[in-house]
Amino acid sequence: MIKKSLGAAVALLTIVTISACAKEDAGAGLELTAALPDSVPSGTVLRLGDPAGQAVLQESGIVKELADAGVTVEWANISGGPQSIQAFRADKLDCSAVADIPSLFAAWTGTSTKIIFQSVTADPLEFPIYQLGVAPGTGVAALADLRGKKIAYSAGQAQGALVLRVLKEAGLTQKDVTLVELTSTGDSYITALGSKAVDVAPISAFQVKLYTAKYPGGSSIGTGIRDDASTVYCLTKSVEDAEKAAALKVYVAARTKAILWQNEHPDEYAKVYYQDVQGLNEADAREVVRISGTKAIPATWDNAVERLQATADLLAAEQGHDKLDVTTLVDRRFEKVQAEAAGSAVVTGDAA
Structure with a gap:
């Protein structure tokens, strides 16, 4: 019983010490209106x-x-x-x-x-950050062709919001396509396109270069949306x-x-x-x-x-x-x- 109490006291002292150090290390507070x-x-x-x-x-x-x-x-x-x-x-x-x-x-x-x-x-529609990468042989040449397609989608990233805005622009809803949950990290979207795990994925300008070089037949189309x-x-x-x-x-x-x-x-x-x-x-x-x-x-x-x-x-x-x-x-x-x-x-x- 004594050992447990002593251990608890030491643990508490450690927490207090760490908290005190953290407070000492932190800078003075600043109001967000200051x-x-x-x-x-x-x-x-x-x-x-x-x-x-x-x-x-x-x-x-x-x-x-x-x-x-x-x-x-x-x-x-x-x-x-x-x-x-x-x-x-x-x-x-x-x-x-x-x-x-x-x-x-x-x-x-x-x-x-x-x-x-x-x-x-400076010219956001002429120089978009993202294009829609299209898997080889998918036959997507315009936004209207997205109906029924599998689209890479990451809810918490800019690419996910872009997909929703593209669907709205095309007059489509989530029910008109299949959204495939896939976080865009590294070349994950490029790999998904190349393997045809998805038909379409929003990829950046430099990724388009990598994608089309790595997967012959791969292509991309513009979104027409500011991004x-x-x-x-x-x-x-x-x-x-x-x-x-x-x-x-x-x-x-x-x-x-x-x-x-x-x-x-x-x-x-x-x-x-x-x-x-x-x-x-x-x-x-x-x-x-x-x-x-x-x-x-x-x-x-x-x-x-x-x-x-x-x-x-x-x-x-x-x-x-x-x-x-x-x-x-x-x-x-x-x-x-x-x-x-x-x-x-x-x-x-x-x-x-």
Whole structure:
């Protein structure tokens, strides 16, 4: 009995000690309505899942702005909604670069996050992020041909939302097709298309190149739908940490400049990210950058928030989620940080 009590006491002491250390390690609290701090305390660490941003920041030398401001970055090879949400839940990550859908699913599954960065494609319909990959011999040449087909579908990713929007555009419902649950990681969609496990799958521009080269007879068609949302979202508690919030202010400004740098240095961007990170050859890497179009920083996030709300409403109706006010997911204090960093390069109008 004494041994058990002693063991319980030691365990309790350990928990209290760990909790105390955690409180000591955490930065001062910051209300979400408070101004972002200008000064970064020495030793502030950001844990970021942003492979493309990392590559461009390092190649351009802009990463020095983070170090000069006192920000230490621990880069994580993490991208996409499922990976980032899992890392958030394990408290292994502060922020991740994703499309807009992960922020919705984080909210629907009990993980509180805030979007702190937005970028768009200057000509979003001319340069879409995704196309519909078509399995060899399937005979899909237009959206109307999707009726009765097996379509790769991942509910918690941008590709899943795109599929629902494509069906709506084609005048079809989920009952008119077979949605095959398949998380888009690595080349999973390409493999599914090549093996004809699915007839159609939304794949990115560089994946189209890989797919058609690997599987003769494979093809792709356009969606005609805007799909250019690109964000960075963070754990709410990271944004509520005054030290990390100050560091994130520096990071958002640097990331904005990195977007502008990659527009001005397409060949260098192709090499440091699509060749060195994604593994494409030089010709394919440059082609992917060309067909991806120029990225832009919006002067205001109004249009992006409006599109996110429309997507949230669609997913709530089609997937049975609760209605969601997306303004609660966006930290618009960083909107001004982006605009100021972009200067005269900010865009307005339809592209935004």
